[in-house]
Amino acid sequence: MKFSYSWLCEHLETDKNAIEIGDALTNIGLELESLSDYSSYSKFVVATIKDFKKHPNADRLNICNVDDGTDTYQVICGANNVKRGLKGIFAKDGMYIPGTQIYLKKGKIRGEISEGMLLSERELNLSDDHEGIIELSEDFKNGTSAVEALKLDDPIFEIGITPNRGDCLSIRGVARDLSAKGMGKLKPLKFEKINKLDFESPISWSIKNDDNSCEYVVSRYFKDVNNTKSPEWLQKKLISIGLRPINALVDITNFITVDLGRPLHVFDADKVGKKLDMRLANSNEKILALDNKDYTLDGNSTVIADSNNALAIAGIIGGDYSGCTEDTKNVFLEVAIFNPNSVAKTGRSLGINSDARYRFERGLDKNMVFEGLEYASYLINKICGGSVSKSIDAGKLDTKEHKIKYDFKYFNKIIGLDLEPQTQVKILNDLKFQINERIDNVCDVLVPSWRNDVKNDIDIVEEIIRIYGYDNIKVSIPFSSGDEINNIENSLVNKKFKTISKLKKTLISNGISEVITFSFHSNRAQEILTSDASLKISNAISDDQSFMRNSMIFNHLESAELNIKKGIKNIQLFEIGPIYNSSQSQENILSLLISSQDNTNSIYKSVNFNFYSLTELLSKLIISLNFDIKQFNISRSTSNIYHPGQSAKVHMGKKIIARYGKVHPLIMEEFPKLKNTYAIELFFENLPIESISRVNSINISDSQFQFSEKDFSFIFEKEQNLYEVQRYVTGIDKNLIKNVEFFDLYESKDLGDSSKSVTFRVTIQSKEKTLEEKDLEHLHKNILEKVSNKFKAKIRT
């Protein structure tokens, strides 16, 4: 909300300056967002261009002879409005120019001395206008300060009002809160009630019994008014806070909305019927509003209507047809109380943000109804003339005071500060809360009518500390207890974050960079990867962010494409973050993408990345978490993200641990710039991480006796899972077989389509002795027999 210092002072008698008021506003929760204070501009003064001539070395510059009332100066000026006798604002050598953030320095411009500067509005930060230098009326005497000449002596405050503080959506409300903080005294409202109300209103009210949102409405009829332009004082006030004056009637309602926080509405009485209703709208009822837009209402919205039409949307906006223009002769003023909830609902569903809605939905001071009525009547009558009817109303105003039971010790417990009851009472009284029925530390607190937000005793605590000052709360030093440290040790989520850190370290050491991408999928990704359609975002900002992602791979392909365009050849990136399987299921996974372009470096030949490099990388990642990929089951992946022949799924029972492989060529068609692209998805949350911080699940035997190695070649069925073979061979003699390493795979026509030849090396070592030849031969034979029997494998010789 915006207001000027002088306007505030019409409600607040104060000796504080604008800066002190600004600080106080922030301290009581009415955050000062900006304060335009031009007092430092008094150093700039009015001066006249007595004479000027063209600069000899620059076409666009003039050499001006400037008089500031005490002296004359030579000023080089590039403005196009330079003329003899022009009065402008002058800055001298050494002065700080706020708009350009430069200290002015006397010096030569193209060889001619310049001793100062004539300023534009932009150079004074007053506007963006830099068309020319400021031109003032000839009436100003040279040497007059800029503050006086430009009327900058009225600072403008802009404050942020939190949604609970509807009572401060008016200058009076702000003044009232400041007075409680000791920043001055609230002045009584200064307007006269109209004595002569000598006729009955020809228009009357009824509130339909249909659950509409109107609690009470009161009106007056103004006859024979002259709706001219507003007087200058009113126009100036509205302009000072950025409102555009329209005509007296509209300006008066806008003024009272801001001044008292009391929205009201004026109808052109000749354009409405004689009986007005507050009622629910018919469904699909239409109205053209004052903002020149057509609205279609539903049956939940309250309207003001005559027998023919809806005339206004209650508490939100008036109708265009019944609005007041300069031709309006008779006026019907409406001051009402509407239910905040209904106003909010209607306003939101229609998407109308009006000053009235803003105040109604935050709750009005019900006692302000009559002050609003009287103040508006006074101003309409004074400015537009004519005569005023008696009041006509409908409904019943519920002004019951809200009472809260309050214990003064509660404050101390919540805030951690011993504040005497008498200090608390003083603050509450300053805020116009009344204390009743006090027995020892407990009392009843009566809440003033404008504080709809104060409902419970905790709200009373807040009021007291708000005024007492948050700065006065004593700081205590935080500590942690043994129980808490123990909780952290045992927390599964903490363990998960440790796991994530370990993974990140391994990934970075393997040359892979971390990215964070949006949790969204584009329409394009959705079409290709077809995630759950119920994960569509109803109000997405763009097509690029219209679904929740069920994998990160598409985002990473897009990142890779972006980086290729930037000239990066080898993309290696990862992200650890959420993917969404449905609205109620999300999991954090690691997703990494490697896309390597052709390596043309003949010296630094790196091996081309392939499926097996990926298997090795995944194995390293799993090892960094103290697991071994060989512990899990491996089978072909059926995911449509991957190349069906070059992808695998690592799982433990039904739980998936990882999915990896070459990205499916159909997906890659969308990314023609990317070549040789592989991905890993590690579902690390499915690992039994609760055990990993203590138990090392890998156990490697260590012996001092001589070891022996023997290579075996078998012809297996093509789909034979070699991890199974490896596990089986290792298990043939757990005491002697230390290691089984596969190192050759051979598929060819001679073997037939359904076979493959595989070679592995078995390392044999005893923990007790150096093995003799016959022991070894026995074991070799055993391996040959068992493997060929178990897997129907042929021994290859």
Place this chain on the structure above:
Amino acid sequence: MDIKKVLNEATKEIEHSSNQLDLQNVKVAYLGKKGKITELLKSLKDLSLDEKKSLGAELNQLRSEVDYLIKSKFNKIKVEEINSKLKNESLDITFPPPNSIFPKVHPISKTFDEVISIFGSMGYSVAEGPDIETDYFNFSALNIPENHPAREMQDTFYIEDKDKDGKPFVLRTHTSPVQIRTLLKEKPPVKIIAPGRTYRCDSDSTHSPMFHQVEGLFINKNANMGDLKGTLIEFCKQFFNVQNLKVRFRPSYFPFTEPSAEMDIAYEVVNNKIKLGQGDRWLEILGCGMVNPIVLENCNVDTKNFQGFAFGMGLDRITMLKYGLTDIRSFFSGNLNWIANNGFSIGDF
């Protein structure tokens, strides 16, 4: 027989041997089974005891001397041979390596780590909740009823799918629903932080539709606003690494805390850069307050015996402030150059 002569001959031949084969031949000629010195030693058996003694000693001396010379020469030849081989193995050591991207962790990761560790040292464990939330957890349970103006403080993304109350799921607009989820699951005392992704439909250089927050919640018998201030001041001192930190707490409004506050940190601009800690300008850092008893009651917490505080801050924002980054959109662009410039290498993580 002239032992000296034999020694001279052998020495000469050893010196003239230029490779291992020649030298081996010399060795056979003198020390082999039929070698000259071996033959001489054999002939000793025909001599008298005295002669055997004197001549035997001399011959053994001769043999070990020749043996030594041969071994020395062997070593010399080997070193020469290796040295000449190494000459041919010389590489151009000035051939530069290929340019590679510097692998780094994202600055947000570093912030996550620090936040978890600083609050961990104050006794906070980590908790979490889902990004796709119900209307109830994101709003109503936090005392933000439908149609309340506070709902418009946050622009909410909605999901097509509806929850069991028939309301569309929302993308959580803050991490505060984790307060509710944790309190429903665990009995006080509760001391948790919950870092994670949050969403609002807003996009410009300071707003991203996705961003990160950390929530804090401490409920016990007597946690008060002084403890809240102390906790947050200590956090900021450690996180921003500023010991002499000027802060300001000012009243604000969040439906789920009462009293509510916002915390500002003082700063000044030095050489066009923001310097945190001192100065007469203020930067908003976080929102906080005492948990509203209405919220505790929604979670079945006995408000006669338990109270506490909560806080929430933007992790992207404090990251930007700490490292002087300006455009939040670049955080999530996947631009590896940006990561290389602004991320952290493994030693700094």
